Amino acid sequence: MQKKLNFLFAVCNAVLLAGCAGDGTKILDDGTSTDLKWHEAGSVHFDKSKGTFPNLQSLRQIRKGMTKDQLYYLIGRPQYSDGWRPRQWNYLYHFNTPGQGRDDVTTCQYKVLFDKDGFTGEAYWHQVSSEDGVCPPDLEGKTSHELPADTLFKFDRSDFNGITGPAEEQLSRVVKDIQSYRDLENVTIYGYTDRLGSNGYNSVLSQKRAETIKAYLIQHGIPADKISAIGKGPADPKVSCNEVKGAELKDCLRPNRRVEILIKGTR
Template sequence: MKTQFHRFSAAALGAAAILVLQGCGSYVSKGITDDGKATEVVFPNADGDAWLKEGTFPNLDNLRAVAPGMSKDQLYDLLGRPHFREGLANPREWDYIFHFRKAGGGVTTCQYKAIFDKNYKAQTFHWLPAGCGDVLAARPVPVAERLPAAAPPAAPRKITLGADGLFRFDGSSLADLLPEGRRKLDALVGDIKSSVKSVDAVRITGHTDRLGSNAYNNALSLARANTVRDYLVQAGIAAQNVQVQGKGESEPKVQCAQTARAALIDCLAPNRRVEIEVFGGS
């Protein structure tokens, strides 16, 4: 009788151990197939069957890393042990209680289930409520994207001054500046200083009409640009911020076909100009 009692006790302990490993079985999903699917997904009672009733706040990146084919060890490494009395070895499903913080405050509580195939590889995953899975799609906005976008650089202010109003005929030096031309440049300097917080650069481009040779027109346009630069520098614009170029007759604004020279010169007046571009914060 004593031997029989010992045998009975061992058998009872073994059965109890199996129950601990496999869990109560009252919430096991129905019809779990060899490939890890269930004909009916059943979630356990979070209040009655969970050993960790308070659940956890999972790492979202770990949750996003969960994928079909993972072993129990891999799933355990990402999510921790299951929160219900299902055991770790033989059960074909693991259940969790997860909490997620809402953007506007408060907490959402969800249940999460992994179902394993016959080789104990996780294959299908389920949420209760089903919409809880949307939290995985709501990736946090990277810090770089949360920062305000850098404002695009402001377009340069462009001022065009007619060369005929700046210089005497065929002139290009400071001595050739007309009184009206000096007034225009003084007004330009005052406008720049009052309306531009910091001048990053000033680009001055001289242009001529098509009368005369290319070489002459290139030299004349550059000489006039240099004169305007010298005037602006004398008025207080930093010399290192000023760039000059001469484009001669290469960028006309108008095309003229008059045969009389005087009429042709008048028609070509818009092509004889100095363009000033101011780069900086306004």
Template sequence: MTTQIHRFSAIAAGAAALLLLQGCSSYVSRGITDDGKATEVIFPNIDNDAWLKEGTFPNLDNLRAVAPGVTKDQLYDLLGRPHFREGMAGPREWDYIFHFRKAGGGVTTCQYKAIFDKDYKAQTFHWLPAGCGDVLGVRALPAAERPAAASPAAPRRTTLGADGLFRFDGRSLADLLPEGRRKLDALAGDIKGADTVKVTGYTDRLGSQAYNSALSLARANTVRDYLVQAGVPAQKIQVQGKGESEPKVQCTQTARAALIDCLAPNRRVEIEVFAER
């Protein structure tokens, strides 16, 4: 009997702990309906809940392309992964931290939230402060009406082989090889004056898609962290991981060692540099 009481007490304590943990997600909006609306929109705290506290400078044309009905994949393609610890698949809302340059100088920081319907299509969008959405009202001229000088310069792309950057299967700063550090030091000195730097990680097709996606993003984040330590402003760097997508080569070798060697060009980190104008 005493054992049963102890077992019941342990189960009750576990249930209470679970409820307590669920209560920690205090920034989740309340009353999200099947059609993607919320009775109370709650924004997360940047200092406590964001994994990318410095946020990003979004592409305004991409922001303007966001509209009710966009899927999570489409929103990811336009704006990147959410900047808070919300996960990618299950959550019904994604949150971002965006910076916008003011005409007279300086930067405005805003939070942006998308709320999804039961089919995980974004239906409602919210800003904090509310006036931040006004930035979307100033649209660029149609391409045919733009002066030729207004066309953005093509980004300068640098591709670094992951095998030369990291130890085998490595992804952290501690896994960077000496040669990889030298390459990143040289790159950092060359891009400190850039307006925007995009860091994209890729893997080969070996391993599961989920593993490769996580590995590519982790390596891109490590490159970003190293560049920041080397003096590149964090707010200028955008990061994404594309896993095994967009391979450079296709290989058919049956021997694993030969296949790994052949797939080496697919294991890479690409850095795109958009120069200030």
């Protein structure tokens, strides 16, 4: 009997060390994930399943490398259940966003992952309210949007004809967010590729894609002198995927192929 219990304990430990979270998210040793999953929004265990309006100043202070105690001090206990000694904490947050979201409130899920040593890694946002709220909302006088390049463009394309149907909705959301700023300082568009191919080719492709998004924003009324387009090629990768090859590698590198749009100003 004792041997069977020891075996079960070892299996449980192995699952925990593998980083399989309660919602199915696969967590890597460095506290990142290429396969995010999210709990049903209403399945929070605390705060009467309603979530909370967080302290924005506390959210601004969250950084990589923090302990769970430090994180708990800033934003409190996680609101979703992810089992014993979880490697992620999940929250349901509401933000007052006049003119955006549902009844001027934007609802988001917030996920903080922990690395194999128990320190904070990456944090991720997920939009819950279906209206035009943005997750995360404006926490520091600026808003960022991350759009998958595979959604924006057909493979190896960078022109308007290459923009796919679902991208129109995402870009429309970005335009509405920019227009909500009372005093717009600037909009910076960063284009990124994966590491496949030469650096020179990727640099040109990422610049062309950033320029295409800039042209789209100008076409929809955003002042050209407020927008900068920067191609960064394979810089600042989100995932490395060193252990896979071929078609699996291309799919694994998907998060690196993206366009990031940073909006700064006063609402």
